[in-house]
Amino acid sequence: MKSSRLGSGPAVAAVGVIVVLAVLWGAHALQSEVQARAVRGATASARIIVSLVVARNIRTEDVEELDVTRAEQTDMDEDLTELRRNGQVVDLDVWSLASGLAVYTDTDADEPEADPDPESLGAADLRRARLGSFVGDNGDALAVFVPYDPEGGRNYTAVVEVQLPRDPIDEAVRLWSALLYAAAAAAVVLTLAVLFFYRRRRRRETQAARHDTLTGLGNRLLLAETTPRVLAAAPGRSTALLLLDLDGFKDVNDTLGHDAGDLLLVAVADRLRESAAGADALIRLGGDEFAVLLAADAADAVLAAEAIRLALRRPILIAGLPVEIDASVGVALSPQHGDDLGSLLKRADVAMYEAKRDGTGVVVYDMSTDSREAQHLSVLAELREGIEAGQLRLHYQPKSHPDGRIDEVEALVRWQHPVRGLLFPIDFVPLAERTSLIKPLTAWVLQEAARQCGRWRAAGRELTVAVNVSARNLFDDELITTLTGAAETAGIPLQALRLEITETAVMTDPERTNATLGEFSRLGMHVSIDDFGVGNTSLAYLSTLPVRTLKIDRRFVTDLLTSPVDEILVRNIIHLAHDLGLTSVAEGVETADVWRRLAELGCDEIQGYVLTRPLPPDKLDEWLADWHPETAPGFPSTTRQAVGPARTY
Numbered sequence: 251m252k253s254s255r256l257g258s259g260p261a262v263a264a265v266g267v268i269v270v271l272a273v274l275w276g277a278h279a280l281q282s283e284v285q286a287r288a289v290r291g292a293t294a295s296a297r298i299i300v301s302l303v304v305a306r307n308i309r310t311e312d313v314e315e316l317d318v319t320r321a322e323q324t325d326m327d328e329d330l331t332e333l334r335r336n337g338q339v340v341d342l343d344v345w346s347l348a349s350g351l352a353v354y355t356d357t358d359a360d361e362p363e364a365d366p367d368p369e370s371l372g373a374a375d376l377r378r379a380r381l382g383s384f385v386g387d388n389g390d391a392l393a394v395f396v397p398y399d400p401e402g403g404r405n406y407t408a409v410v411e412v413q414l415p416r417d418p419i420d421e422a423v424r425l426w427s428a429l430l431y432a433a434a435a436a437a438v439v440l441t442l443a444v445l446f447f448y449r450r451r452r453r454r455e456t457q458a459a460r461h462d463t464l465t466g467l468g469n470r471l472l473l474a475e476t477t478p479r480v481l482a483a484a485p486g487r488s489t490a491l492l493l494l495d496l497d498g499f500k501d502v503n504d505t506l507g508h509d510a511g512d513l514l515l516v517a518v519a520d521r522l523r524e525s526a527a528g529a530d531a532l533i534r535l536g537g538d539e540f541a542v543l544l545a546a547d548a549a550d551a552v553l554a555a556e557a558i559r560l561a562l563r564r565p566i567l568i569a570g571l572p573v574e575i576d577a578s579v580g581v582a583l584s585p586q587h588g589d590d591l592g593s594l595l596k597r598a599d600v601a602m603y604e605a606k607r608d609g610t611g612v613v614v615y616d617m618s619t620d621s622r623e624a625q626h627l628s629v630l631a632e633l634r635e636g637i638e639a640g641q642l643r644l645h646y647q648p649k650s651h652p653d654g655r656i657d658e659v660e661a662l663v664r665w666q667h668p669v670r671g672l673l674f675p676i677d678f679v680p681l682a683e684r685t686s687l688i689k690p691l692t693a694w695v696l697q698e699a700a701r702q703c704g705r706w707r708a709a710g711r712e713l714t715v716a717v718n719v720s721a722r723n724l725f726d727d728e729l730i731t732t733l734t735g736a737a738e739t740a741g742i743p744l745q746a747l748r749l750e751i752t753e754t755a756v757m758t759d760p761e762r763t764n765a766t767l768g769e770f771s772r773l774g775m776h777v778s779i780d781d782f783g784v785g786n787t788s789l790a791y792l793s794t795l796p797v798r799t800l801k802i803d804r805r806f807v808t809d810l811l812t813s814p815v816d817e818i819l820v821r822n823i824i825h826l827a828h829d830l831g832l833t834s835v836a837e838g839v840e841t842a843d844v845w846r847r848l849a850e851l852g853c854d855e856i857q858g859y860v861l862t863r864p865l866p867p868d869k870l871d872e873w874l875a876d877w878h879p880e881t882a883p884g885f886p887s888t889t890r891q892a893v894g895p896a897r898t899y
């Protein structure tokens with residue numbers, strides 16, 4: 251749509267030019283036709299008048315002697331009076347070709363010449379008169395000059411000027427011709443106006459195409475045009491590209507709304523103009539990401555970045571509330587880190603991610619960091635291919651009640667890499683969580699876990715399957731659709747799937763988390779908080795969360811028997827869960843003694859190597875068939891055997 255609007259200016263101008271040319275041609279053709287018609291008609295009329303009036307009254311000797319008698323003058327006047335009354339003539343004069351003087355002048359004309367000027371006719375007109383009659387334009391009348399030879403010997407001795415009234419039709423055509431010329435002038439003015447406004451609008455649209463509509467800062471296109479020019483202007487000068495990503499912007503956007511987020515971005519843009527006024531370019535790349543291009547070495551670039559962060563940290567009033575914001579800044583330098591925009595952006599992005607991950611605020615690009623990031627990118631690319639190629643696997647680890655009952659397993663993803671062998675989640679899941687790749691990865695896990703749950707239930711094993719989801723999954727609007735679709739396809743109730751989310755993920759966005767978990771709860775789903783105890787969940791907030799289980803982090807469980815502090819923490823978490831009406835699960839249980847102590851403390855379930863390592867479905871089936879519940883510390887038997895080491899596969 252925009253391109254059609256941009257083309258309207260030249261199109262209108264072209265039409266205007268065509269109209270002008272057409273009007274001018276029409277006016278010229280019309281005038282030419284009027285002129286030719288006037289010449290033909292006036293010449294014929296003038297010759298008739300000369301033959302009827304002049305030839306009857308003026309003789310050769312009258313012309314040669316320049317003497318017209320009074321009687322001849324009177325006869326001429328009477329004849330002309332009659333013609334004038336009939337509207338056939340305006341004025342008539344006879345001139346001598348030899349002397350150029352008037353022989354006869356119409357004394358009844360509106361402006362009679364009592365004493366005709368010998369030079370009035372002029373030598374040029376006399377020469378033309380000798381060649382034949384011609385028509386001159388005297389305003390309201392046509393002046394026709396007709397050669398006159400009283401003796402008829404074609405040896406012209408005089409020329410007669412006959413002024414004839416204009417033909418009304420010719421006069422109307424002349425008027426229309428004038429109007430056409432006026433229309434052509436108006437078309438010219440209109441065309442020029444259209445071109446003027448088009449050029450002005452084009453400049454505005456060009457300006458808009460290179461600037462962000464919200465903040466007024468430049469956009470990616472302006473940065474792409476500015477960077478080569480800046481780099482070429484001073485080849486030996488160090489140029490820095492600062493890439494900024496706002497810290498805490500998402501919280502403002504989600505808490506106060508998108509309008510408040512927009513106001514914050516505008517305020518950030520103003521702070522950038524204030525703190526980096528001397529920069530070659532101030533750019534909003536999109537979302538809450540900005541870029542600054544300026545002449546600076548590494549030290550000056552860091553100082554500039556800190557000045558920007560200092561300006562941003564001053565409270566910004568949004569919707570009546572003071573909002574504090576910060577930024578993580580990555581710095582790339584030219585020529586050290588690249589001599590084109592693509593290289594600088596890529597390396598500034600690597601540095602910015604390091605600044606955000608390490609919490610250092612400002613990081614200058616480092617080659618070793620980039621190498622590590624390149625490896626990560628390679629892993630992500632291979633993982634995407636691996637998901638599509640069916641290289642992922644699910645292993646399952648059982649959870650046991652103190653009496654040995656097993657009714658739930660946790661699904662843990664593995665990647666059967668074609669070169670590196672079997673990879674564990676730590677090798678690829680954290681990388682996937684940083685990108686949108688976590689979405690298809692989680693979708694595959696949910697679908698495969700649901701299918702396996704369906705197989706077990708069809709075989710008579712009423713197992714539920716727990717699946718881990720990240721914070722990024724939790725805030726995905728399509729997660730519920732994916733869950734329900736997986737359960738429906740597998741032919742199992744939605745409640746057969748359970749979700750586990752880490753305490754850290756829960757606290758990423760408490761309000762949004764509560765709303766999302768509420769949706770799961772309304773669907774009857776069982777949600778557990780994983781790795782509980784290592785986060786900073788407040789008791790007040792925990793009491794409002796719609797969750798069913800607290801999973802005690804393994805770091806408190808491992809040294810339970812040797813660390814009094816860990817035992818106190820575990821005991822308090824178990825009591826807290828029970829007081830809130832929740833169940834407790836201890837993960838990372840590796841020995842029978844730890845399991846026995848957890849049972850004594852009232853822990854509802856355990857999970858760990860004391861039972862088995864995570865196993866593929868077929869191996870887990872074998873393990874379940876060979877599982878002896880009587881080895882559990884809470885098995886109801888007086889002849890309980892000692893709990894031995896877990897069987898592993």
